[in-house]
Amino acid sequence: MTAQIRLVEITDANRDAVTAVRVHPAQEKFVASVATSFRHARENPKANPWFRAVYRGDEPVGFVMLSWNLTPEPGLRGPYFLWRLLVGAGHQGRGYGTAILDEVVALLRADGATELLTSCVPGEGTPEPFYRGYGFVPTGEIDDDGEVVLKLDLSVRS
Ligand SMILES: CC(C)(COP(=O)(O)OP(=O)(O)OC[C@H]1O[C@@H](n2cnc3c(N)ncnc32)[C@H](O)[C@@H]1OP(=O)(O)O)[C@@H](O)C(=O)NCCC(=O)NCCS
Numbered sequence: 547m548t549a550q551i552r553l554v555e556i557t558d559a560n561r562d563a564v565t566a567v568r569v570h571p572a573q574e575k576f577v578a579s580v581a582t583s584f585r586h587a588r589e590n591p592k593a594n595p596w597f598r599a600v601y602r603g604d605e606p607v608g609f610v611m612l613s614w615n616l617t618p619e620p621g622l623r624g625p626y627f628l629w630r631l632l633v634g635a636g637h638q639g640r641g642y643g644t645a646i647l648d649e650v651v652a653l654l655r656a657d658g659a660t661e662l663l664t665s666c667v668p669g670e671g672t673p674e675p676f677y678r679g680y681g682f683v684p685t686g687e688i689d690d691d692g693e694v695v696l697k698l699d700l701s702v703r704s
Contacts (some may be wrong), residue, residue: 548641548644548645548648549602549640549641549642549644549645550602550603550645551600551601551602551607551608551642551645551646551649552600552601552602553598553599553600553601553610553646553649553650553653554598554599554600554601554606555598555599556597556598556599560599560606561584563606564580564599564606564609565579565580565581565584566606567580567599567606567607567608567609567632567634568580568634568635569632569633569634569635569638570635570638572671573635573671575667575669576666576667576671576672576673577630577631577632577673578630580609580632583597583609583611583629583630584597586611586629587611592616592622593613593616593622593627593629594613594614594615594616594624595611595612595613595614595629596611596612596613596614597609597610597611597612597630598610598611600633600642600646602637602642606634607633607634607637607642608631608632608633608634608637608642608643608646609630609631609632610628610630610631610632610646610650611629611630611631612626612627612628612629612650612662613625613626613627613629614626614657615657615659621690623663623665623689623695624663625659626654626659626661626662626663627662627663627664628650628662628663628664629664631643631646631647631664631673633646643676644680647680650662651698651700654700655700659700660699660700660701661697661698661699661700661701662682662697662698662700663685663695663696663697663698664677664682664695664696664697664698665689665691665693665694665695665696666693666694666696667691667692667693667694668692668693668694672694674694674696677696677698678696680698681698681699682696682697682698683696683697683698683699684696684697685697
């Protein structure tokens with residue numbers, strides 16, 4: 547069964563609660579924090595940042611950020627790039643990560659996207675198996691930061 551989550555806009559009312567969502571310390575090398583993500587979004591307007599908090603009921607359990615329909619150029623992958631995805635340490639392994647991707651994919655398809663790119667840090671504990679399990683495949687590229695680039699084909703209905 548699909549996990550029940552909602553993507554929620556971030557406002558002054560929920561920003562602190564969402565910023566408090568954190569991954570396990572050992573996972574911090576794989577993903578930047580929510581606070582850092584807000585800064586990256588502010589500092590990179592050309593990346594067309596789009597982000598949402600992820601709620602289960604009234605509780606924030608995760609965060610997702612994409613580059614939304616940008617014009618690709620060196621250093622900026624797209625048009626659609628999954629830039630940040632995290633589920634809080636105490637909430638992982640319950641299908642929320644998969645449910646977030648399902649919600650995002652539905653929004654992307656509605657926007658006419660045909661593929662979603664992402665990248666992940668390789669090594670012990672990498673989220674790459676999560677992405678591959680969802681259907682992402684490696685493009686064969688390694689980006690300038692040594693991250694493995696992955697692609698999800700949205701033209702095929704799952
Ligand atoms: C990766 C992440 C978003 C997955 O969220 P989640 O809610 O735990 O994922 P789900 O419960 O939907 O798991 C779906 C499947 O992926 C697997 N999976 C999840 N995280 C995994 C990981 N790090 N390594 C290997 N497999 C993983 C689950 O075991 C599950 O497998 P199953 O379907 O065979 O049972 C979450 O673990 C996370 O926030 N990790 C730390 C941050 C991170 O690495 N983000 C990605 C940045 S590129």
